[in-house]
Amino acid sequence: MPELPEVEVTRLSFADRIFGAKVVSVRMGKALRWPLGCNPALLAGRTVRAVRRRGKYLLIDLDHGVLLVHLGMSGSLIFSHQLPPSGVHDHFEMVTTHGTLRLNDPRRFGAVVYASSDETPEALKLLGKLGMEPLSDDFDVNLFHVGLGRRKAAIKQVLLAGDVVVGVGNIYASEVLFMAGIRPTVSSSRLSQPRVAKLHAAIREVLARAVAAGGSTLRDFSSASGKVGYFQLEAMVYGRDGQPCRVCGSHIKSVRQGQRATFYCPHCQKF
DNA sequence: AAAAGCCCCTGGATGC
């Protein structure tokens, strides 16, 4: 579910509310992707200092240590004083003086990992190879060109890999390539500088607009305050196989790349 | 080093 916009929308929906809260207790349910990495009881009494985001990870800074939270494919957070009784898919719960943070994740591809800082080997194993942040100033178009130039795989796959630029998942990869007029199957290294510049701008614009729309709610995404997103209504190609292109009217095509569906307009994205 | 495939897991939609 969650790509950069959904993770950022989630962050914005509870960062201010949880700021300064003191942890009362932490409970882990069924195993997520990785073990927490510390005794949950050890976290009681610590104070939440910030909620940051790196790629699709949320980093919850405590006055000592940090929780790395990943939502996987089906995870969502909710933060509230008044939560219904926890269900079978609620696998992490942190009670604080400002409310309870709960992770619901049916498929359990998500994770909550504790590290004493984001520089420890355990944290770097998850964060160390991540690419540039697309919405920050360090997303430099020349560095982007160099990064893409080193890879011969299809541009869609290189975007998804997240080691050149982070946060672009399966929905937004198709959307971004549509906006840039680039065929998803073209080799990354064969993109000219002007086309890379167009892609760079498209990534920033699509992701920023998606954040503003509250993310995409395809099945069950909602922010930590329970709000659904609306960006899926603006999708130009994702999930629109066989439907007319909103720009030229051609039938949207679907192909599979690396076991994931890709959508594009054969006319607007000729090469 | 980079690329391609496999796999983790549950649930909803579709087809017979």
Add this chain to the structure above:
DNA sequence: TGCATCCAGGGGCTTT
């Protein structure tokens, strides 16, 4: 109605 199959927003690990 029941059962099998396919598909889903991610990404680490293993094999080429």
